[in-house]
Amino acid sequence: MPVQKTEIDTLVVGAGQAGIAISEHLSTLGIPHLVLERSRIAEAWRTGRWDSLVANGPAWHDRFPGLEFDGLAPDAFASKDQVAAYFETYAKKFDAPIRTGVEVRQVVRNVGRPGFTVETSDGVIEANRVVVATGPFQKPVIPPIAPADDNIHQIHSAAYFNPEQLPEGAVLVVGAGSSGVQIADELQRAGRKVYLSVGAHDRPPRAYRNRDFCWWLGVLGEWDAETVKKGREHVTIAVSGARGGNTVDFRGLAHQGMTLVGLTQSFENGAVKFQDDLTANLTAGDENYLALLDAADAYIARNGLDLPEEPEARTRYPDPDCVTHPVLELNLAEAGITSIIWATGYSVDYSWLKVDAFDERGKPKHQRGVSSEPGVYFLGLPWLSRRGSAFIWGVWHDAKHVAGHIATQRTYLSYRDATQREQEQ
Template sequence: MSTASKQHVEVVVIGGGQAGLSMSYVLQQAGLNHIVLEKNTILHGWKHERWDSFTLVTPNWQCDLPALPYDGDDPHGFMKGQELVAYLERFASKVNAPVREGVTVKQVVTDEQGLYHIATSDGDYTADQVVVSSGGYHIPVIPRMAERLPETVHQIHSAQYKHAAELPDGGVLVVGSGQSGAQIAEDLHLEGRQVFLATGDAPRVARFYRGKDVVEWLDDMGYYQISVNEHPLGSNVRQNTNHYVTGRDGGRDIDLRQFAIEGMELYGLMTGWDGTQLIFEPNLNHNLQSADDTYNNINTRIDAWIEKQGIETDIGPSVYRPVWQLPEERTRLNLADSGISTIIWCIGFRPEFSWLDAAVFNGQGHPKHERGVTLQPGLYFIGLPWLHTWGSGRFSGVRQDAEYLCERLVSYQQQRDASQQQAAAPLPA
């Protein structure tokens, strides 16, 4: 494979979000020549794929990006969307990464010498190593049944939602009760819209417990330092749905039962459409109870930690007791009679790595790796959920992941350079 017309760098980083920029920062410190390829603009998802009332669900002090840990005056608060974007722009300015924006990677292959060939919309490159930092949330998931729903129903994915006022008048069905679904349902509810929520198996967590943010308690307990290999679920934890909670208005619980008291209609898992009615599993009670059990279990573990450490608190242990009980399971909803004019699909994303020609993926299209290091020499991932710890896909753990990977890249580069020098050396006379 000819490399004559291709620009060569030691490392190509694919993706210009916080993970890619963090990787660039440590590579600069290590002196590795690299470029960052971003198909949109840097930090695109944070700037353009969040709703207007979005806030962090983790406290600001957990923002620990290289070169710029949280620099505001409210470490225990929760940055709103525009505040977060401003913080990330300051971070990007500090990093000053060699980014090439608007460049789509079309294909990545390796040759017999282990050299990477990267074909892009802006020319071709070669590299000794490649770091994929594009995350794992690429293709919005919308089920095929959406194609059969009436054209009069406005359908969007959670990544497209901005605010209630942009939606047609009428009720809104939110499908999915993970972090995005629960928070979007709350946003619509607070705006006075009639909300129908199709729940899933997402767990919930208290915002504050016994006088302190639950995140802070869990951090004290070492939860966020547990590696994926130490976790009881092992690598299966990567498939877990995040707990729903919010940082809105200073932070609070999200209690779907309370929403039901206030008029939100709750259903179980949505499974189909028969041409007239939406069909749901009769599992709403199970979903709510399971979420509440997780909520109480986490608080119980905090109670045990407080007792073990001999910590004195002004607030004693408590147990969440449901304020609303399900009268009966409803498995069908007539779409025309309901007044629903909009459906927001909040059921996640799927990965899309078809451009990467490497035997490092499992049957679901997720990369197989050990702390971001794959079995293919010179190929790495960063920014994935539970890459190493809970914080790997967030702002609290990406710095440690970048530093770890950088050590591997430096070592590999030294070995590769030494091998090439040896191969190019003249034979002894």
């Protein structure tokens, strides 16, 4: 039986926020393209997140410019299902050429002719260009220190959905970024004893002086920062839109009954050891928090804004016992810990992309998404062009730049010199 073959100018791999964004811009520019998605539109929002997840930014901010959330107040936080529905609606708005249920298995550059040969679960595609819109959350990472203990239920945060799926007993949550802290809080509110391993983090206020932190980062120019500050490459951000949005306060969580511990160091003989860095990590998070308050106050004074003062934002809980007397080692059985949730991030998998577009560490080589490999583009990655690149609105603007680059290249390739035009007349 002959293999089905399709020819297309530009192939987009992935129909999440990045794939839909680039599809809109390509459509506006009249560039023929096809978007392939191995599952459903915005699948990561549907099945790769816990049940109660909401967006970390308010609805007025975490969206594309061309469509608001239906039936959602601007300052509300969209649920994961509302976000998935939003992207489906957005794709229908401009009739995005998306083909779902098709997996891209291999992309190889053609030899002696332009473009790429793309092997998929639904046949072969010949494409002049390939846009990789698979995002940064591809392979859940559980560090090698994870104990080989069948008596402990261990899952990555990507596989956590609700407290009921875990066996009875206490839970150790490793990782205190947005995912880890929200999961730990949910478990504690469900009546579980929770130990939260806190590493280095940024901790912005959810809102300050009647403005959400997303607004503050915008007017202060932080979203447009083009490079990561030295030493901050692996610092996570602890922020939440849960229950209408609240500032993450680790000491407050401890006063509610959660036990904070430092960075998880090792497991041995049924015990876990933590680094003695909890106080330092909390202090650095406080400094990040206060720095944003100071910058906001200065901006208000400089611009003469009439925004209410909020002195209570600078008050803090006293250090709980788990901070003044940190737990450095814990016997899992004695603590009643039956589950470990690894909120330890993701890695990318480009094994299917057989092109020279990666550095020695396997990271894409690109400039604002334009790869070092001609004809290959990347979208949806953190810091693709700036701090806001990995966010819903940020990827839309990055996609506009990439689509413009594609349009420019098509213009050059469509050029015919004067001699050829005369011969064709």
